[in-house]
Amino acid sequence: MTGPGLFVLRGVRRALGTVAARVYLTGCALLLGWALVAASEGSMAIVVPIFASLPAGLVLLLVLPEGDTTFLLSIVLGTLINAVVIGWCARALRRGSNPDTAS
Template sequence: MTGPGPSVLRGVRRTLGTLAARIYLTGCVLLLGWALVAASEGSMAIVIPMFATLPASLVLLLLLPEGDATFLLSMVLGALVNAVVIGWCARALRRGNNPDTAS
Protein backbone atom coordinates (compact mmCIF):
# COMPACT_ATOMS: atom_id res chain seq x y z
CA MET A 1 0.00 0.00 0.00
CA THR A 2 1.34 3.39 -0.92
CA GLY A 3 0.70 6.46 1.19
CA PRO A 4 -0.26 9.94 0.05
CA GLY A 5 3.40 10.88 -0.53
CA PRO A 6 3.93 9.50 -4.05
CA SER A 7 0.61 10.80 -5.35
CA VAL A 8 1.37 14.31 -4.05
CA LEU A 9 4.81 14.24 -5.67
CA ARG A 10 3.28 12.96 -8.89
CA GLY A 11 0.76 15.82 -8.84
CA VAL A 12 3.48 18.41 -8.24
CA ARG A 13 5.54 16.94 -11.08
CA ARG A 14 2.49 17.10 -13.37
CA THR A 15 1.74 20.72 -12.52
CA LEU A 16 5.37 21.80 -12.93
CA GLY A 17 5.36 20.08 -16.31
CA THR A 18 2.80 22.45 -17.78
CA LEU A 19 3.96 25.07 -20.24
CA ALA A 20 2.63 27.95 -18.14
CA ALA A 21 4.58 26.84 -15.06
CA ARG A 22 7.76 26.36 -17.07
CA ILE A 23 7.48 29.82 -18.64
CA TYR A 24 6.92 31.37 -15.21
CA LEU A 25 9.93 29.56 -13.71
CA THR A 26 12.11 30.57 -16.66
CA GLY A 27 11.10 34.20 -16.22
CA CYS A 28 11.86 34.05 -12.50
CA VAL A 29 15.30 32.54 -13.13
CA LEU A 30 16.10 35.22 -15.70
CA LEU A 31 14.92 38.01 -13.39
CA LEU A 32 16.89 36.63 -10.46
CA GLY A 33 20.04 36.29 -12.56
CA TRP A 34 19.70 39.86 -13.82
CA ALA A 35 19.05 41.17 -10.32
CA LEU A 36 22.08 39.41 -8.84
CA VAL A 37 24.32 40.93 -11.51
CA ALA A 38 22.77 44.40 -11.17
CA ALA A 39 22.72 44.31 -7.35
CA SER A 40 26.49 43.99 -7.25
CA GLU A 41 26.62 47.61 -8.43
CA GLY A 42 24.68 48.80 -5.37
CA SER A 43 21.20 49.03 -6.91
CA MET A 44 17.88 47.86 -5.52
CA ALA A 45 17.29 45.49 -8.43
CA ILE A 46 16.80 42.50 -6.12
CA VAL A 47 13.26 43.65 -5.29
CA ILE A 48 12.09 43.00 -8.87
CA PRO A 49 12.31 39.18 -8.55
CA MET A 50 10.70 39.51 -5.13
CA PHE A 51 7.68 41.18 -6.76
CA ALA A 52 7.58 38.40 -9.38
CA THR A 53 7.36 35.72 -6.69
CA LEU A 54 4.80 37.40 -4.43
CA PRO A 55 2.79 36.41 -2.34
CA ALA A 56 4.51 33.11 -1.49
CA SER A 57 7.97 34.65 -1.17
CA LEU A 58 6.72 37.32 1.23
CA VAL A 59 5.10 34.72 3.50
CA LEU A 60 8.29 32.65 3.46
CA LEU A 61 10.41 35.73 4.12
CA LEU A 62 8.36 36.43 7.23
CA LEU A 63 8.53 32.82 8.46
CA LEU A 64 12.22 32.05 7.84
CA PRO A 65 15.03 33.44 10.03
CA GLU A 66 16.80 36.62 8.88
CA GLY A 67 19.84 36.61 6.61
CA ASP A 68 21.03 37.11 3.04
CA ALA A 69 20.50 33.46 2.14
CA THR A 70 16.96 33.64 3.53
CA PHE A 71 16.05 36.36 1.04
CA LEU A 72 17.27 34.23 -1.87
CA LEU A 73 15.70 31.05 -0.47
CA SER A 74 12.33 32.74 -0.02
CA MET A 75 12.37 33.88 -3.66
CA VAL A 76 13.31 30.43 -4.96
CA LEU A 77 10.72 28.61 -2.85
CA GLY A 78 8.14 31.29 -3.60
CA ALA A 79 8.69 30.82 -7.33
CA LEU A 80 8.26 27.05 -6.96
CA VAL A 81 5.06 27.43 -4.93
CA ASN A 82 3.66 29.92 -7.43
CA ALA A 83 4.63 27.67 -10.35
CA VAL A 84 2.75 24.76 -8.77
CA VAL A 85 -0.34 26.97 -8.36
CA ILE A 86 -0.03 28.25 -11.95
CA GLY A 87 0.37 24.71 -13.25
CA TRP A 88 -2.61 23.50 -11.24
CA CYS A 89 -4.75 26.33 -12.61
CA ALA A 90 -3.60 25.62 -16.16
CA ARG A 91 -4.47 21.93 -15.81
CA ALA A 92 -7.87 22.77 -14.29
CA LEU A 93 -8.69 25.24 -17.08
CA ARG A 94 -7.58 22.80 -19.75
CA ARG A 95 -9.65 20.03 -18.15
CA GLY A 96 -12.84 22.13 -18.11
CA ASN A 97 -15.96 20.15 -17.22
CA ASN A 98 -14.22 16.78 -17.64
CA PRO A 99 -12.75 15.79 -14.27
CA ASP A 100 -9.35 14.10 -14.38
CA THR A 101 -9.88 10.70 -12.79
CA ALA A 102 -6.16 9.86 -12.79
CA SER A 103 -5.21 12.49 -10.19
Protein backbone atom coordinates in the same frame (compact mmCIF):
# COMPACT_ATOMS: atom_id res chain seq x y z
CA MET B 1 6.99 5.02 -1.34
CA THR B 2 3.27 4.40 -1.44
CA GLY B 3 0.18 6.13 -0.21
CA PRO B 4 -0.70 9.81 -0.14
CA GLY B 5 2.94 10.98 -0.35
CA LEU B 6 3.34 9.48 -3.81
CA PHE B 7 0.04 11.00 -4.89
CA VAL B 8 1.16 14.49 -3.82
CA LEU B 9 4.56 14.16 -5.53
CA ARG B 10 2.91 12.96 -8.73
CA GLY B 11 0.55 15.96 -8.65
CA VAL B 12 3.45 18.38 -8.12
CA ARG B 13 5.38 16.81 -11.00
CA ARG B 14 2.36 17.11 -13.29
CA ALA B 15 1.77 20.71 -12.23
CA LEU B 16 5.39 21.69 -12.89
CA GLY B 17 5.23 19.94 -16.25
CA THR B 18 2.78 22.42 -17.72
CA VAL B 19 3.97 25.05 -20.15
CA ALA B 20 2.63 27.90 -18.03
CA ALA B 21 4.56 26.76 -14.95
CA ARG B 22 7.77 26.30 -16.94
CA VAL B 23 7.48 29.75 -18.51
CA TYR B 24 6.94 31.28 -15.07
CA LEU B 25 9.94 29.41 -13.62
CA THR B 26 12.15 30.47 -16.53
CA GLY B 27 11.09 34.11 -16.25
CA CYS B 28 11.72 34.17 -12.51
CA ALA B 29 15.13 32.52 -12.92
CA LEU B 30 16.11 35.15 -15.50
CA LEU B 31 14.86 37.95 -13.24
CA LEU B 32 16.80 36.59 -10.27
CA GLY B 33 19.99 36.29 -12.32
CA TRP B 34 19.62 39.83 -13.63
CA ALA B 35 18.87 41.17 -10.15
CA LEU B 36 21.91 39.50 -8.61
CA VAL B 37 24.17 41.03 -11.28
CA ALA B 38 22.54 44.46 -11.04
CA ALA B 39 22.45 44.47 -7.23
CA SER B 40 26.24 44.19 -7.11
CA GLU B 41 26.31 47.74 -8.49
CA GLY B 42 24.33 49.07 -5.55
CA SER B 43 20.87 49.22 -7.10
CA MET B 44 17.56 48.09 -5.64
CA ALA B 45 17.06 45.54 -8.43
CA ILE B 46 16.78 42.66 -5.95
CA VAL B 47 13.20 43.69 -5.12
CA VAL B 48 12.04 42.69 -8.62
CA PRO B 49 12.31 38.90 -7.97
CA ILE B 50 10.44 39.41 -4.71
CA PHE B 51 7.57 40.98 -6.62
CA ALA B 52 7.71 38.14 -9.16
CA SER B 53 7.39 35.56 -6.37
CA LEU B 54 4.47 37.26 -4.58
CA PRO B 55 2.59 36.22 -2.44
CA ALA B 56 4.43 33.05 -1.37
CA GLY B 57 7.90 34.63 -1.56
CA LEU B 58 6.93 37.54 0.65
CA VAL B 59 5.31 35.28 3.25
CA LEU B 60 8.44 33.12 3.37
CA LEU B 61 10.60 36.25 3.56
CA LEU B 62 8.69 37.37 6.64
CA VAL B 63 8.65 33.92 8.28
CA LEU B 64 12.24 32.76 7.69
CA PRO B 65 15.09 34.20 9.78
CA GLU B 66 17.02 37.14 8.36
CA GLY B 67 20.05 36.57 6.14
CA ASP B 68 21.33 36.48 2.56
CA THR B 69 20.79 32.77 2.03
CA THR B 70 17.32 32.80 3.52
CA PHE B 71 16.50 35.79 1.33
CA LEU B 72 17.38 33.80 -1.79
CA LEU B 73 15.71 30.69 -0.37
CA SER B 74 12.45 32.58 0.15
CA ILE B 75 12.51 33.78 -3.47
CA VAL B 76 13.27 30.30 -4.83
CA LEU B 77 10.71 28.49 -2.66
CA GLY B 78 8.09 31.17 -3.29
CA THR B 79 8.63 30.83 -7.02
CA LEU B 80 8.31 27.04 -6.84
CA ILE B 81 5.11 27.27 -4.79
CA ASN B 82 3.63 29.77 -7.24
CA ALA B 83 4.66 27.59 -10.21
CA VAL B 84 2.86 24.60 -8.71
CA VAL B 85 -0.29 26.69 -8.22
CA ILE B 86 -0.04 28.03 -11.79
CA GLY B 87 0.42 24.50 -13.10
CA TRP B 88 -2.57 23.17 -11.17
CA CYS B 89 -4.72 26.03 -12.45
CA ALA B 90 -3.55 25.46 -16.03
CA ARG B 91 -4.36 21.74 -15.79
CA ALA B 92 -7.80 22.47 -14.30
CA LEU B 93 -8.59 24.99 -17.04
CA ARG B 94 -7.43 22.58 -19.72
CA ARG B 95 -9.71 19.85 -18.34
CA GLY B 96 -12.67 22.21 -18.32
CA SER B 97 -15.94 20.51 -17.48
CA ASN B 98 -14.34 17.10 -18.05
CA PRO B 99 -12.92 16.10 -14.66
CA ASP B 100 -10.45 13.35 -15.58
CA THR B 101 -8.56 12.50 -12.40
CA ALA B 102 -6.48 9.78 -14.07
CA SER B 103 -4.52 12.16 -16.34
